[in-house]
Amino acid sequence: xxxxxxxxxxxxxxxxxxxxxxxxxxxxxxxxxxxxxxxxxxxxxxxxxxxxxxxxxxxxxxxxxxxxxxxxxxxxxxxxxxxxxx
Numbered sequence: 112x113x114x115x116x117x118x119x120x121x122x123x124x125x126x127x128x129x130x131x132x133x134x135x136x137x138x139x140x141x142x143x144x145x146x147x148x149x150x151x152x153x154x155x156x157x158x159x160x161x162x163x164x165x166x167x168x169x170x171x172x173x174x175x176x177x178x179x180x181x182x183x184x185x186x187x188x189x190x191x192x193x194x195x196x197x
Contacts, residue, residue, distance in 0.1 A: 114138075116140070116142040117142065117178075118142075118178030118180070119142060119178070120142050120143065120144050120178075120180045121142060122139065122141045123139075123140055123141075124137050124138060124139050124140070125137075125138040126138075144176050145176030145178060145180070145182075146176060146182070147174045147175070147176065147182045147185050149175050150172050150174050151172060152170070152171075153171040153172060154168065154169075154171045155168045155170035155171050156170070170189060174187065
């Protein structure tokens with residue numbers, strides 16, 4: 112039998128059984144998080160700060176895979192514009 116992982120990250124066990132047989136065959140399986148597919152801003156915006164001073168709140172994002180699971184340890188690059196846009 113071919114088994115396909117669903118979109119839920121985590122471990123589970125598939126159990127095979129036969130009627131009239133007391134024992135089962137267990138298949139421990141794990142769904143791993145997929146590759147980054149989206150990024151959303153969670154907090155830190157909007158903010159104001161005086162020039163050359165730090166903004167009060169950190170910029171926080173969440174990276175998710177195609178199954179909407181959070182992707183841990185993904186490198187996120189924040190890039191500020193070099194000039195103010197019009």
